[in-house]
Amino acid sequence: MTKHDHHEEELFMRRALALAERGAGHVSPNPMVGCVIVHDNRIIGEGWHKVYGGPHAEVNAITNVKEKALLPESTVYVTLEPCSHFGKTPPCADMLIYEKVKRVVVANLDSNPLVGGKGLQKLRAAGIEVVTGICEAAGRAMNKRFFTFMEKQRPYIILKWAETADGFVARENYDSKWISSIGARQVVHRWRAEEDAILVGMRTAQHDNPRLNVRDWTGRNPVRIVIDRFLRLDKSLHLFDGMQRTLCYNVLKHEEDDNLSLVRINDGSFLPELLHHLFSVNIQSVIVEGGAHTLTTFIESGMWDEARIFQSKKVFLRGIKAPAITGRLATSETLDGDVLNIYYPE
Numbered sequence: 001m002t003k004h005d006h007h008e009e010e011l012f013m014r015r016a017l018a019l020a021e022r023g024a025g026h027v028s029p030n031p032m033v034g035c036v037i038v039h040d041n042r043i044i045g046e047g048w049h050k051v052y053g054g055p056h057a058e059v060n061a062i063t064n065v066k067e068k069a070l071l072p073e074s075t076v077y078v079t080l081e082p083c084s085h086f087g088k089t090p091p092c093a094d095m096l097i098y099e100k101v102k103r104v105v106v107a108n109l110d111s112n113p114l115v116g117g118k119g120l121q122k123l124r125a126a127g128i129e130v131v132t133g134i135c136e137a138a139g140r141a142m143n144k145r146f147f148t149f150m151e152k153q154r155p156y157i158i159l160k161w162a163e164t165a166d167g168f169v170a171r172e173n174y175d176s177k178w179i180s181s182i183g184a185r186q187v188v189h190r191w192r193a194e195e196d197a198i199l200v201g202m203r204t205a206q207h208d209n210p211r212l213n214v215r216d217w218t219g220r221n222p223v224r225i226v227i228d229r230f231l232r233l234d235k236s237l238h239l240f241d242g243m244q245r246t247l248c249y250n251v252l253k254h255e256e257d258d259n260l261s262l263v264r265i266n267d268g269s270f271l272p273e274l275l276h277h278l279f280s281v282n283i284q285s286v287i288v289e290g291g292a293h294t295l296t297t298f299i300e301s302g303m304w305d306e307a308r309i310f311q312s313k314k315v316f317l318r319g320i321k322a323p324a325i326t327g328r329l330a331t332s333e334t335l336d337g338d339v340l341n342i343y344y345p346e
Contacts (some may be wrong), residue, residue, distance in 0.1 A: 006134075010075045011106055012036050012043070013135040017142055019048040019057070020079045025194040025219055026051050029282040031080055031110075031146035035061035037101075039074040042235045043266075058082055060093040062099060075103040079139050081110040083117040093119040097126040107132045107139035111150035145195075145285040148305060154275040156285040157303055158195065160188065160294055161322065162310040162338070168319035169292050173205035174326050177292070181334025186216045191308075193219025195279070195285040197247075201226045201294030211238045211290075223247065223283060227274070227294060229267065247281075271301055295323040309342040 020034030037045040037055035047060025082092035162180035170176040327343040
């Protein structure tokens with residue numbers, strides 16, 4: 001492949017990646033996938049995985065092709081290896097074979113053991129040329145939740161908090177309203193719509209009485225998670241209003257109620273068991289919103305993948321100290337007067 005050809009391959013794959021991102025917040029626990037079909041350097045069809053349980057990106061792209069007779073001389077650019085198994089939809093690899101496409105270019109292999117290279121094997125066995133690794137790093141970054149979930153068998157963990165200029169997340173009475181700006185809070189609600197679940201500890205639930213829903217943004221509400229080891233929280237709190245699916249992790253009992261699951265796990269291995277249970281119920285990503293003790297527990301255990309920290313200009317002078325984050329500062333930007341710093345583990 002010449003450098004010019006490689007450049008063209010990247011251009012078409014980047015278009016497929018841009019399409020894939022439109023599925024954010026709608027396809028979990030499936031990965032985001034985009035597909036572009038090209039004939040003679042012209043895009044003749046494109047699509048993306050729009051909703052969990054719905055048609056995959058390849059199906060939507062081929063449906064979008066008006067001149068089906070061009071498919072045997074076309075290249076399919078797809079961000080993730082075409083599936084080879086029957087799930088909620090038939091195998092995409094079989095469909096591409098049926099349509100007799102000429103080439104398939106893939107950004108990432110699928111980490112799902114049900115797929116894991118089998119889709120590409122099918123395509124090659126049918127005589128279809130397969131190219132892999134185009135925009136591989138960008139594809140992994142986009143589907144970091146899916147790859148973490150499959151490879152580490154736990155959700156992708158995002159730590160989030162707001163702290164004052166002098167390093168506090170709450171006053172001495174645990175009151176944390178309002179450290180961040182209105183604009184920052186709206187962004188947080190957008191984040192909630194993009195992730196599967198949101199987690200808080202007992203003190204945050206008790207003192208803030210949060211709803212943990214999406215009010216300032218359009219999108220689905222996340223699953224609510226609360227850690228209440230000894231089931232001491234008042235059942236009149238918003239968390240127990242039955243409006244969203246809620247998981248309450250404790251050491252006392254397991255019980256199922258309308259939209260509320262009490263999940264008993266062992267105190268000695270509380271966090272690993274909690275994350276394993278979330279994996280078992282297909283929760284692919286979690287925002288941990290507090291409080292300081294819960295956030296610190298995740299940090300000290302090394303069980304985190306990203307930290308989003310708002311720093312306000314407000315000053316408390318005394319209160320509950322913010323967690324100490326150790327990691328690599330990836331980006332820093334100003335948002336409605338606050339500074340948003342995003343960290344990744346070293």
